[in-house]
Amino acid sequence: MFLIMRQFIDSYECAPSKGLPLGNQTSSWFALYYLDGLDRLIKEKLQVRYYTRYMDDGVLVHQDREYLKYCLSQMKAYIGQERKLEFNQKTQIVPLSQGVDYLGFHFYLTDTGKVIRKLRTSNKKRLKRKLKRYRHAYRNGVMDMEAVSRSLASYRGHLSHGNTYHLQKNIVNHLVLSKQTKEEREEHERKIKEQIR
Numbered sequence: 001m002f003l004i005m006r007q008f009i010d011s012y013e014c015a016p017s018k019g020l021p022l023g024n025q026t027s028s029w030f031a032l033y034y035l036d037g038l039d040r041l042i043k044e045k046l047q048v049r050y051y052t053r054y055m056d057d058g059v060l061v062h063q064d065r066e067y068l069k070y071c072l073s074q075m076k077a078y079i080g081q082e083r084k085l086e087f088n089q090k091t092q093i094v095p096l097s098q099g100v101d102y103l104g105f106h107f108y109l110t111d112t113g114k115v116i117r118k119l120r121t122s123n124k125k126r127l128k129r130k131l132k133r134y135r136h137a138y139r140n141g142v143m144d145m146e147a148v149s150r151s152l153a154s155y156r157g158h159l160s161h162g163n164t165y166h167l168q169k170n171i172v173n174h175l176v177l178s179k180q181t182k183e184e185r186e187e188h189e190r191k192i193k194e195q196i197r
Contacts, residue, residue, distance in 0.1 A: 052102070127155060
């Protein structure tokens with residue numbers, strides 16, 4: 001089995017030590033499998049009841065901050081020794097009242113105990129930059145309407161998992177695709193208004 005997996009991974013090598021592309025379905029399977037030992041450490045040895053992980057993004061919830069520090073040290077030791085990896089700078093211990101970043105969303109609790117999922121600020125900025133690139137690509141003929149629609153469908157799918165109604169409405173209201181520049185559109189609108197008078 002190991003030889004088949006290795007052959008499969010090596011068949012995608014596009015550069016030395018660069019294997020499967022991120023979008024490949026097997027990438028998520030291998031990522032889940034590769035960190036299975038970490039899951040077992042957290043759930044079985046450290047007995048953390050509230051834990052979730054998808055790929056390389058995870059959250060532990062526990063009432064004792066000191067115990068979380070101990071858990072983090074154990075996790076770092078396992079990841080470093082067994083998997084030759086390191087945690088990134090986003091790894092932190094924070095009070096639940098500040099909310100938690102997970103899977104591109106910022107999760108937080110309301111006073112009533114309801115869980116709210118808002119798109120992370122960094123992801124909102126990235127989305128706005130991407131929409132601006134779509135406008136330019138469409139105007140210059142690099143992307144057609146179908147390509148823009150496909151990409152937006154992907155974003156809508158992700159946004160549908162959060163409390164993002166107003167954000168989605170804002171995107172629809174502000175994404176204007178035109179072959180004209182903004183200045184040309186404004187000039188055209190000005191001429192129309194003059195004709196109406």
